[in-house]
Amino acid sequence: MAAIISTFSACSDNDNLATDNVDTSLLCLKQSADCWNGSDAAISMKIASSQKKDTVVNxxxxxxxxxxxNKxxxxxxxxxxxxxxxxxSxxxxxxxxxxxxxxxxxxxxLSSNQLSMKTGEKxxxxxxxxxxKDKLLADDIVRRNGKFVLPVKIKNSTSYTINKKVNSLMLVFKFADFDETKPDPAIPESEKDGMQLIWSDEFNSNGAPDSNNWTFEKGFVRNEELQWYQSDNAQCKDGTLVITGKKERVQNPNYVAGSSSWKTNRQYxxxxxxxxxxxxxFDFQYGRLEVRAKIPTGKGAWxxxxxxxxxxxxxxxxxxxxxEYYLIGGEPYILANTxxxxxxxWTAQWNSVKTKFSSFTAKDADWAKKYHVWRMDWNEDEIDLYVDDVLYNTTKQSQTQNGSAANYTWPFKQKQYILLNLAIGANGGTPADDAFPMQYMIDYVRVYQKKL
Known part of the structure; x- marks a missing residue:
């Protein structure tokens, strides 16, 4: 049974609330003081239908x-x-x-609309x-990764002055019904946030990926990477696209002895x-791209x-x-770039945000075992890149004009197509033998655009 998960904002004991930031008046809502983060207090809870009982907060x-x-x-x-x-707002x-x-x-x-404390009590x-629980989970807003909030606040004290910084608490409820280590069985939403689904691949048919949606790069392609790209390493099974990185020798049919090109001077x-x-x-201009995936993090994976x-x-x-996931200075990072x-x-201007992989695993030791949602929101003004609804990179369209090499055109006011790949080596680092086989698992790819 999935447990209720309560995540407190950065918090500590009451005696660690700095007096220059917190009103030192005496009375507070205990749960608010426990998780006050300097600006507000909130408890986030994930509710699952597998729970046998309603959620109760004291x-x-x-x-x-x-x-x-003393009174x-x-x-x-x-x-x-x-x-x-x-x-x-x-x-x-x-x-x-x-x-x-x-x-x-x-x-x-609410069991009551009043709280009390007696002389001698802490x-x-x-x-x-x-x-x-049943009413909450029946609501489509929650089931579609929305959130409900119950804001509670104390007032009208009969004796002590109320501390105005820790007198309120936000109870936040989200849906967590499916196993995050497995594909999401829910069908895609046809509409979301004022947009409609215009293209998707749910990878629900076993076998090779749908040739109506995908083409495959072949051979040595870019960045002097170590892998030979081929379509055989991609298979759909049980609602997931699995791209497998293998340690296996294949002959390079383009090999030329003595060649100066990295694509042709490797015999194997x-x-x-x-x-x-x-x-x-398929290509598109503006909208939302969502990809739910579980990434390999063994040494050599990119x-x-x-x-x-x-x-x-x-x-x-x-x-x-x-x-992108790869090593920088020998340490793994997750990147969001334009x-x-x-x-x-052939020389790029980059807007790159690099986040240490350890910052993800510090919050969840099992992060790499789970699927996560990578999202791009792209419009006429900016490009926003998210991981699990957390914004990591914003690029303003006004800052992305090409240089003279492309006649000062605007690259992100043109259509784009989608790529999914698992590179090996190069930025991924020297592959470790025990990292194989690598499995890159993609649950779905979805594109939404504003309704016309």
């Missing part, structure tokens, strides 16, 4: 620095709709409150908030993999999700990297 009164009450106190508990509305992209909605009244029940008696390739693209099959323009040579055609042309042919 709320209590407490005094600053865990002091013992009785009662307060009212209110639902602070105005504060939530302000948070939602000011929410930045990728923030906790982006696209959040107020939890409907019928979805929860913590008052509990008020319970019961979230009706010692590794094989797949790079597949929608070139000549998985990528990216797009290229098909109207000019690289880099003036424009490149958007939703995902690239465009300069005054010199």
């Amino acid at each position: 709320l209590n009164l407490a005094l600053y620095q865990n002091r013992v009450a 009785n106190v009662n307060v009212d508990l209110m639902i602070d709709k105005d504060s939530l509305a302000k948070l939602i 000011n929410a930045e992209k990728g923030s906790l409150y982006e696209k959040a909605q107020l939890l409907p009244d019928s979805y929860y029940e 913590e008052g008696s509990s008020l319970t908030v019961t979230i009706h 390739a010692e590794y094989t993999s797949t790079s597949m693209t929608t070139h000549s099959k 998985p990528a999700i990216w797009t290229l323009g098909n109207w000019y040579d690289w880099p003036s055609c424009g490149e958007i990297d939703l995902l 690239a465009w042309g300069t005054d010199k042919a």
Whole structure:
């Protein structure tokens, strides 16, 4: 059974709340003080249909620095709709409150609308908030990765002054019904955020990828990588596209003894993999690209999700990297990039955000065992790149004009096609024998555009 997962914002004991940042008035909502992060307090909970019981949250009164009450106190508990509305209206992209909605009244029940604490207590008696699991999970907003928030706040103290910084708490509820290590069985949404689904591959048919959607690169292609690209290493099985990187020797039919080209001076390739693209099959201009995938992280792996323009040579055609995973200085990173042309042919201007892989695994030790959603939102003004709804890179269109090598054209105001590949070596580092076979697993690829 999937457990309720409660994630507290950066928090510590009450006595660590710095007095220059926190009102030292005495009375607070204990759960708010426990997770106050310098600006607000929130508890995020993932709710799964496999849970047998409703979700219950306890709320209590407490005094600053865990002091013992020397008098009785009662307060009212209110639902602070105005504060939530302000948070939602000011929410930045990728923030906790982006696209959040107020939890409907019928979805929860309060055991009381008052909290109290008696003389001699460090913590008052509990008020319970019961979230009706079945009603919450039946709501399509939550099942489609939305979120509901219940904003609670204490007011009207009968004795102690209320600490105005830790007197409220945001209870955030999200859906977590499927196993994150497996493909998502849900059918794709036909509409999302005012956009409609215009193209997708769910990889639901076993066997080779759909030739109506994909073409395959062949041989040694780019970056002096070690693998020989071939279509055989890509197979669909049980709702997932699996690209397998193999340690195996294949002959290079283009081999020329003494050649100065890295593509022809290798008699053999010692590794094989797949790079597949929608070139000549599908391209698009503006919208949202979503790819749910589980990436290999063994030494030597260089998985990528990216797009290229098909109207000019690289880099003036424009490149958007939703995902790259490789080594920098011997340490693994996840990258989100854009690239465009300069005054010199084959020389790119990059907007690259590099995030240490350890920052992902520090939050979740099993991160690499799970599928994650890489997303690009692309419009006339900017390109935003996300991982699991967290914004990592924004590129303004106004900053991406090509140089003289491509006549000062605008690369990201042209159509792009999609590439999925698993490279081996080069930026991925020297491959480790125990990293094979590598498996790059893609659950789906979806493209949305604004409804006409």
